Amino acid sequence: MQLVNVLIALSATALIAGHAQWVLDVRPPLLAVLAIYITSRWVVERLRGPARGSESADAPDLRESWPISGPIGRFGPRAPDAVWAWTQWLILLNPFQVLEMVRQSEGDSALVARETRSGDDCRGYETRAVYTLPFEGEWLLCNGGATPETSHSWDVLGQRFALDFVQANEAFERHTGRGTRAADYFCYGQDILAAADGTVVRLESRVRQAFLGWGICDFTARSFVGNHVLIEHAEGEFALYAHLIRGSVTVAPGDRVTRGQVIGRCGHSGHSTEPHLHFHLQDSGELWEGMGLPVRFSGLLVDGEPADEVLLTAGNRVRPRH
Numbered sequence: 001m002q003l004v005n006v007l008i009a010l011s012a013t014a015l016i017a018g019h020a021q022w023v024l025d026v027r028p029p030l031l032a033v034l035a036i037y038i039t040s041r042w043v044v045e046r047l048r049g050p051a052r053g054s055e056s057a058d059a060p061d062l063r064e065s066w067p068i069s070g071p072i073g074r075f076g077p078r079a080p081d082a083v084w085a086w087t088q089w090l091i092l093l094n095p096f097q098v099l100e101m102v103r104q105s106e107g108d109s110a111l112v113a114r115e116t117r118s119g120d121d122c123r124g125y126e127t128r129a130v131y132t133l134p135f136e137g138e139w140l141l142c143n144g145g146a147t148p149e150t151s152h153s154w155d156v157l158g159q160r161f162a163l164d165f166v167q168a169n170e171a172f173e174r175h176t177g178r179g180t181r182a183a184d185y186f187c188y189g190q191d192i193l194a195a196a197d198g199t200v201v202r203l204e205s206r207v208r209q210a211f212l213g214w215g216i217c218d219f220t221a222r223s224f225v226g227n228h229v230l231i232e233h234a235e236g237e238f239a240l241y242a243h244l245i246r247g248s249v250t251v252a253p254g255d256r257v258t259r260g261q262v263i264g265r266c267g268h269s270g271h272s273t274e275p276h277l278h279f280h281l282q283d284s285g286e287l288w289e290g291m292g293l294p295v296r297f298s299g300l301l302v303d304g305e306p307a308d309e310v311l312l313t314a315g316n317r318v319r320p321r322h
Contacts, residue, residue, distance in 0.1 A: 010101050013092075066142075066172040069274045070179035070213030080273065083215035090219035097224050100288075104156075107288035111157040114291065122160070123147075125293050127281070128234035129196040132259060132299045134241060134279055135266070136191065138319040140168040142276065145313040146294045152280075160292035162280035163312060174274060180213035182268050185275040190266045192241055192277055194257040195297075198233035201285045205249040207269040217271060226270025229263050230287060237293065238285050242278040243269050 017028050067073060072080050091097040115121060123146060133139070144152040144163035152162035167186035168174045175184040182188045207227045210218035218224075228242040229249055245267030251257060268275040282290025298308040299321050306321055 010092075010098070011105060014102075069174050069185075070215070072213065072215040080215035084217050084273065087215075087217040087219060091217070091224075094219055094221075096222045097219065100224055103288040104158075107286075107290075108157055110289065111291050115157065122291060122293055127237060127293070127296060129198075129237055131195045131233070131239075131281075131295050131297050133297055133318060133320050134193045134195045134277065135165070136193070136320060138167070138317055139165045139187065139277075140172070141312050141314050141316045141318065142166045142168075143314050146311045150313050158282050158288070158290050158292050159280055161294045162278060162292065163295075165277045165279065165318075166274070178213065179274070182209060182212060182275055185268075187266045187277070188268065188275040189245065191262045192244065192264045192266055194231060194233075194259055194261045194263055195239055195279070195295075196233040197258050198231040198239070198256075200251045200253050200255045200257060200263075201230045201232050201238060202253055202287065203227075203229045203249050203251065205244070205247055205264075208246055210268050210270060210272050212268060212274065215273065218269075221270050224271040225287070226272060227264070227267060228270075230285065231257060231263070232285060236283045238282050238290060239295075240278070240280050240282065240287070243267055243272045243276060245269070 064077065068077065068080055072083060091101065142164050144150070144161070146161055148154045151160055152164065153159040165187070166174050167190070169186070174186060176186075177184040179185070204223055204225065205227050207221050207223055210221065210226070225240075225242050227244040227246055227249060228240055229244070229251060230238055230240050232238050241263060243266075244264040246269060248265035248267065249263065251261075251263050257263060266275060266277050272278075279295075281293040281295045283293055284290030294311055296309040296311055297318070298310075300307055300310070301319050301321050302310055302312065302316050304317075312318065
């Protein structure tokens, strides 16, 4: 996943720049720091190669035949990933996102150590709460699964079992028009619902809409998670609903919510390639410290067939069964 490579490159940059300043007593200028990061990123990409999982709703290893949203698709299937990777470098200019990256890197390191000690990757976890789909109507799972091969981001442990949902027609197109306006997208503005009863732990609702249609990573956002709500649905089970529309969140920290209650609207904020809902379950109310958990949905149709307690995989078309 691109995010893992970014975290490694950021860590290397911090070590090199820190060594220069505190050991050699040389404060590197911003352009030098950018050069260090770009070089580190290039080395990481060469050493690691393509990582498993993707933050993109157009992950080519999952659905190569799907049309690419927006004008960027005219430049070929590799163009969105290339533009996204290059513009991610610019997050170094945003202290809010740099801090988030550092916190996520620290949290992920602790989770890796925890997984190593226990030998448990959580694939066998069974949820305490019963979860239903966090929306009405038919949606397409465009990214995510419960195995290393299908995972949204297997190497980022908090998002290991994350799911990205969009709405698409029979041709897997997700928008009308050119795809440069959020309103062009079928899922944009749709109500997002609580997947189970619970208590709101934290939220963000101030992040403006991200760049759209050209594959650009929004390095200007105050949070790469975008507008989001984190809800505790059971002991040790916290669900993140992310990339919502600015100002659309209808709840506050401490609020009790019931299954099916509207908590916000599907949007395109933070590190989002196109309007979609990012949903994942983790075992901590601290956003950067939770281990990802698989979620099994009940009361739904999966590709037209009734299902309960089911793990979803990218390509599934789902809708509530009522």
